[in-house]
Structures are given as structure tokens and as C-alpha cells.
Amino acid sequence: MNRVWKFLAIAPLAITLAALAGSVWGAEAQPPAKPDLNRGQAIAKQVCAACHGADGNSAVGTYPKLAGQHAAYLYKQLKEFKSHARNNAIMMGMASALSDQDMRNVAAYFASQKEKPGFATDKSTVALGQKIFRGGIAEKGVPACAACHGPTGAGIPTQYPRLGGQWAEYTQTQLVAFREGTRTNSVPMHDIASRLTTKEIQAVADYIAGLR
Incomplete structure (x- = not known):
């Protein structure tokens, strides 16, 4: 009888823990939201435009052109700036304020822009x-x-x-x-x-x- 009572006592706890584990697993399994190009454009204008241009075509060679770059690559670089896997004081500061979805949005926006052609000079x-x-x-x-x-x-x-x-x-x-x-x-x-x-x-x- 004692065993039955012990089982009945712990059963609700076990069920609750299982439910919580299932909800966490489900949350982790959710795919990222589809990039929002309008939100990405807003971030580009507010955060990135001063160096990279509003459309990702920077005016000087100190800063890279981002227009037309693959979204997955841009997202990866932003993630690595934020984690300090890639070292650049300015970009680490910029990326630190961006959420994961912000990075996906702005990466997709720049990828959708047309790069202005460059030229060899030597x-x-x-x-x-x-x-x-x-x-x-x-x-x-x-x-x-x-x-x-x-x-x-x-x-x-x-x-x-x-x-x-x-x-x-x-x-x-x-x-x-x-x-x-x-x-x-x-x-x-x-x-x-x-x-x-x-x-x-x-x-x-x-x-x-x-x-x-």
C-alpha cells in the first residue's frame, strides 16, 4: 500500500516535468521566423548605413560592400562578431545590440540589394x-x-x-x-x-x- 501511495504522490511531479521538457524541446525545434525585409531595411538605415550605405554599397574601401552578399554569410559574420569569434571593436559593438532575428532580417535585406560594380585599378x-x-x-x-x-x-x-x-x-x-x-x-x-x-x-x- 505504501508503494502505491508513493507512486501516486510522485506521478503528478513526473508528468509536470515531462510536460516542461516537451515544451522546451518544442521551443528549440521551432524554425527561425522568415526574414522581414522591411525590418531589415530599418535596421540597415539606423545602424549600418553610416559605414556600409543604406543599400549596402559603401562609399569607401575601408568598409565592405554588403549588397548582394549571401544572407547566410552575413548572418554568420554578425553572429561571430557578437560572440567575439571575429574581432572588430566597432562591429562587435554593433552586433551586440542585435537579436538573432534582427541579424537574419538585416542579412536578408542586404542580400536582396544590388551590388554596384567595382573595378581593377592596377x-x-x-x-x-x-x-x-x-x-x-x-x-x-x-x-x-x-x-x-x-x-x-x-x-x-x-x-x-x-x-x-x-x-x-x-x-x-x-x-x-x-x-x-x-x-x-x-x-x-x-x-x-x-x-x-x-x-x-x-x-x-x-x-x-x-x-x-
């Missing part, structure tokens, strides 16, 4: 830049950039970012950061950039700027 390095981008440097173990980022630098959504048309200054800065270890959120890019000289980085960055 004729003396075009051949070298083209060689590295299309064929890599076999003797140094440097793979072709096009192998991951595509022949026109369009990238592959959810895997590799769009590069074509990006400011040469920004691309060069990021390759140097990968090489020097000040940007650490991509092991493959660190390995590749560590094998490139400054001249090679400048050449391929300038070549990439002219891709479309």
Missing part, C-alpha cells in the same frame, strides 16, 4: 591576380580562389562568400588579417593567406574588385 598586376584567382599557385600549395568562390567571384550560398566587385582595399585588409592571425574565424583562409606575399595579396585583391 594594370601591372592584373596577370598575377588573374593567375592566383583562376589557377592558384601550385608550387606554394595555394588553391585557386575560383575553386570555392566561383569563376566570377559569386561564391556559393551558405558555404563561400561573394567576392566579385568587392573593394580591393577591404579584400586586401582581410587577407592580411587572415595571414597575420588577427582574423581567426576561418582556418582554411588562414592557411591559404599565410602562403601569400603582400604583392600577391594586392594583385588578387585588385583583380577581384573587377570581377562581375
Whole structure:
């Protein structure tokens, strides 16, 4: 009889705990809400426009163009700025104020915008830049950039970012950061950039700027 009473006493607690566990599991299993482009545009104007432009086409090479970049890549970078997996004092501060849904919204908004074309500016390095981008440097173990980022630098959504048309200054800065270890959120890019000289980085960055 005592066993029966003990069972009856703990049964409601067990049922309650099971229900709570089920509700938590259900909440975790919920897919993210569909990105809201209007909300993303509002965030872009309020938070991002001063550096990146309201439509994601920045005015100077210090700041990257975001227009036309893959939403999954932009979302990943914002997440990594917020978690400090990617180091940039300004962007870490900006991302810290954004919710997960805010990041999805603004990433989708910039992805929906049209990137303004860029241009290569140094004729003396075009051949070298083209060689590295299309064929890599076999003797140094440097793979072709096009192998991951595509022949026109369009990238592959959810895997590799769009590069074509990006400011040469920004691309060069990021390759140097990968090489020097000040940007650490991509092991493959660190390995590749560590094998490139400054001249090679400048050449391929300038070549990439002219891709479309």
C-alpha cells in the first residue's frame, strides 16, 4: 500500500516535468521566423548605413560592400562578431545590440540589394591576380580562389562568400588579417593567406574588385 501511495504522490511531479521538457524541446525545434525585409531595411538605415550605405554599397574601401552578399554569410559574420569569434571593436559593438532575428532580417535585406560594380585599378598586376584567382599557385600549395568562390567571384550560398566587385582595399585588409592571425574565424583562409606575399595579396585583391 505504501508503494502505491508513493507512486501516486510522485506521478503528478513526473508528468509536470515531462510536460516542461516537451515544451522546451518544442521551443528549440521551432524554425527561425522568415526574414522581414522591411525590418531589415530599418535596421540597415539606423545602424549600418553610416559605414556600409543604406543599400549596402559603401562609399569607401575601408568598409565592405554588403549588397548582394549571401544572407547566410552575413548572418554568420554578425553572429561571430557578437560572440567575439571575429574581432572588430566597432562591429562587435554593433552586433551586440542585435537579436538573432534582427541579424537574419538585416542579412536578408542586404542580400536582396544590388551590388554596384567595382573595378581593377592596377594594370601591372592584373596577370598575377588573374593567375592566383583562376589557377592558384601550385608550387606554394595555394588553391585557386575560383575553386570555392566561383569563376566570377559569386561564391556559393551558405558555404563561400561573394567576392566579385568587392573593394580591393577591404579584400586586401582581410587577407592580411587572415595571414597575420588577427582574423581567426576561418582556418582554411588562414592557411591559404599565410602562403601569400603582400604583392600577391594586392594583385588578387585588385583583380577581384573587377570581377562581375
